[in-house]
């Protein structure tokens with residue numbers, strides 16, 4: 565009887581220790597904690613969203629997009645690239661934009677390899693590609709986001725306010741700058 569209790573206790577202690585050890589290993593294996601708006605490890609971020617593909621994407625990209633009229637094409641971003649602006653842009657790009665968030669096609673890190681990118685021709689813009697991005701003005705981006713790129717998968721986002729589009733444009737610029745790792 566006593567022996568039975570003793571053995572039970574041992575196995576309970578063993579079980580608890582096992583669980584703790586498992587938790588510890590799982591914690592290390594999962595990598596650093598994640599949260600939106602914070603800088604996080606690329607691989608974990610993609611795993612976390614379970615969407616899109618890693619990699620650098622196509623660069624430079626073949627680009628035949630229609631040119632915006634000069635009046636808007638030459639307009640610089642009227643907003644300051646503050647932390648708030650970048651955060652708002654990121655939130656819109658990753659989550660809030662309706663009916664589909666930009667990341668679905670452009671990828672969570674902007675490499676143009678989102679889950680809906682497959683089969684799109686031309687493929688979504690790779691915002692990580694400096695060579696292609698330096699050809700695209702702020703106003704050009706604004707105009708395409710509002711009106712779409714006819715004959716391609718890039719839809720028009722008529723429901724976004726001017727301010728929201730400019731916030732996204734700042735975030736897209738940030739995506740084309742080298743990442744700190």
Ligand code: HEC
Pocket residue numbers: 627628629630657661664665666667668669670680684686687688689700704705706708709713716717718719721732736
């Ligand atoms: C359904 C897929 C899809 C979604 C969703 C999407 N895009 Fe695109 N996007 C594309 C494709 C495809 C292109 C390439 C179009 C082209 O080559 O003209 C593109 C091109 C662009 C360009 C490049 C314009 C240029 O002049 O080169 C910008 C900027 C852009 N998208 C921003 C956005 C933003 C911001 C969102 C979210 C508000 C978004 N896209 C959502 C597919 C998408």
